[in-house]
Amino acid sequence: xxxxxxxxxxxPDVLQLREVPQPVPKDDEILIKVxxxxxxxxxxxxxxxxxFLARLFNGLWRPRRVQILGFELAGVVESTGSGVTRFKPGDxxxxxxxxxxxxxxxxxxxxxxxxxxxxxxxxxxxxxxAVPVGAYTALQFLRKCSIQRGCRVLVYGASxxxxxxxxxLAKHFxxxxxxxxxxxxxxxxxxxxxxxxxxxTKEKFTDKGPAYDIIFDTVGKSPFTACVKRLxxxxxxxxxxxxxxxxxxxxxxxxxxxxxxxxxxxxxxxxEDLRYxxxxxxxxxxxxxIDRRYPLEQAAxxxxxxxxxxxxxxxxxxxxxxxxxD
Numbered sequence: 001x002x003x004x005x006x007x008x009x010x011x012p013d014v015l016q017l018r019e020v021p022q023p024v025p026k027d028d029e030i031l032i033k034v035x036x037x038x039x040x041x042x043x044x045x046x047x048x049x050x051x052f053l054a055r056l057f058n059g060l061w062r063p064r065r066v067q068i069l070g071f072e073l074a075g076v077v078e079s080t081g082s083g084v085t086r087f088k089p090g091d092x093x094x095x096x097x098x099x100x101x102x103x104x105x106x107x108x109x110x111x112x113x114x115x116x117x118x119x120x121x122x123x124x125x126x127x128x129x130a131v132p133v134g135a136y137t138a139l140q141f142l143r144k145c146s147i148q149r150g151c152r153v154l155v156y157g158a159s160x161x162x163x164x165x166x167x168x169l170a171k172h173f174x175x176x177x178x179x180x181x182x183x184x185x186x187x188x189x190x191x192x193x194x195x196x197x198x199x200x201t202k203e204k205f206t207d208k209g210p211a212y213d214i215i216f217d218t219v220g221k222s223p224f225t226a227c228v229k230r231l232x233x234x235x236x237x238x239x240x241x242x243x244x245x246x247x248x249x250x251x252x253x254x255x256x257x258x259x260x261x262x263x264x265x266x267x268x269x270x271x272e273d274l275r276y277x278x279x280x281x282x283x284x285x286x287x288x289x290i291d292r293r294y295p296l297e298q299a300a301x302x303x304x305x306x307x308x309x310x311x312x313x314x315x316x317x318x319x320x321x322x323x324x325x326d
Contacts (some may be wrong), residue, residue, distance in 0.1 A: 003105035004212065004299040008062050009049040010288025012300035012307070013281030015104075020068075023109040024323065027083040031042035034075040035322045036129035037103035039294070039315045040161065043069040046101070046302065057099075059284040064109025070317070072096050072127035076117055096132040096269035103129075104299060106320055111293070115269035121146040125322050127288040130314035132269065134161035135277050135286070137240055138169050140267035142314060145214055145236045154205065154212045154230075159195065159217030162240050164313045166216055167192045172285055177312045178212070180205055180222075185312055197221045204227035206230055214238065217264075219309075224250055225304055231260050239264025296320075 001022045006014045025031040047069060049055045058065045074094040077087050087093065096115040102108050108115050115136075132187045142228045145152065153170045157163040158179030170177045171193040181195040182201055189197045206226035215227045216238040224247050229235050237260070239247065251262030280286045291312040292301040296319050306315050 001106040002296065004296060006012075006047055006063055006069065006137045007048065007066050007067060009055075012047070012303040013290055014047065015069075015300045015303065017297050017299075019156060020105070025079060025081040025084075025109045026111075027081040028111050029081045029109045030084055030093075030116070031078045031080070032073065032075045032095065032108050032109055033078045033124040034073050034103060034106055034319045035069040036075070036319055037317045038130050038133075038161075038315055039299065039306045040071055041306065042071050042133070043101075045107055046305045064220075066099075066170045068102045068104050070097065070101055070105070070108075071320075072129055072132040073103035073108060075108075076127040076322075077317075078107065080112070081325050085167070086112045087116070088317075089146050092128075093117065094119045094128040094131060094274065096136070096274075098269055100243070104206045104271065104296065104317065104319075107324045108114075108257070113271065115271050115274060117271050117278055119273035122282055122284075123247060123288060124316060125282075126293060126316045127290065130288050130290055130316055131277060131281070132274060134314065135165040135169075136140060136259045136273040137162050137267050138216075139273055139277065140164065140167035141216060141238050141240060142173060142214075144167055144263070145261075147173045147214065149173055150176040151213040152178070152210055152232075153216065154178045154180065154206075155219045156180045156222040156227075158197070158221055159289075159312050160190045161314050164188075164192055165286065167194050168286045170214075170216075172280065175214075178205070178209075181309075190314060192287075192289075213237065216240070228260060228262070234259040234261075236260070237262045240266075269322055284297035291315055293318055 005018045077091040153175040155166045159181040177187040178196040209234045218240045
């Protein structure tokens with residue numbers, strides 16, 4: 001099968017199209033014929049080994065544990081292991097691959113009890129591939145802070161992958177949502193349901209306006225001290241990436257000395273969350289934003305674009321064409 005492989009850390013050009021052996025499903029696994037995947041921030045960071053601690057996970061001098069990137073996918077079940085009961089060949093599915101990555105390939109094996117679910121029927125495979133990581137990250141963070149109807153929520157980075165889902169999910173939960181983004185993305189964020197959109201190139205959200213019950217930084221670029229000051233007395237500051245040391249120390253101090261709370265990190269992918277998101281999408285309560293699409297062989301170009309940090313929603317890789325019967 002064809003796959004994008006990288007054998008050394010570095011710039012996008014380390015990604016090479018190769019022929020590799022097709023995987024064989026274990027007793028509890030399904031073999032998925034992959035139609036689409038995404039070029040996400042987690043992919044380019046692992047490609048570059050950024051932060052450096054990523055090397056402890058994937059090899060100190062060169063990639064060893066993961067050589068095929070791709071954290072999320074959509075496709076069709078090709079075959080199943082002897083113990084599989086939840087899926088059958090022909091099922092259209094979408095999934096998160098977890099720490100095994102591997103979606104930049106024509107086939108991928110995943111455990112049936114992992115983060116796999118039937119694909120929402122009303123969206124394409126390309127759209128479905130762009131749901132798992134961004135949407136379940138937004139969903140789990142908002143659930144963790146016990147979001148309630150009437151909460152004032154500010155989403156920083158509202159036009160990115162996590163941000164576009166965070167705006168929609170916060171509105172679904174009944175919050176009053178303010179999105180922060182650049183000029184070119186203001187109309188997009190409004191269309192997602194934000195009650196107010198702040199163009200950070202023209203206005204600082206920290207200078208005026210109401211206090212927020214939740215400030216959700218989806219891109220890791222918000223000003224920590226200013227954000228904490230804009231919280232209500234028992235407000236929460238959410239950080240969807242691994243918290244930087246300065247923020248970690250400051251957050252621990254805030255947590256110990258006030259009613260405000262700071263937390264962050266990564267969330268755990270689950271099939272249950274994907275099934276919940278499927279229901280929302282099929283009910284028309286959430287949509288997928290795709291910025292650009294690239295064929296698999298242009299994975300390096302996709303990474304080069306994503307690494308600029310200006311994408312709207314998601315960037316998709318088309319692995320192979322879906323059957324016309326879909």
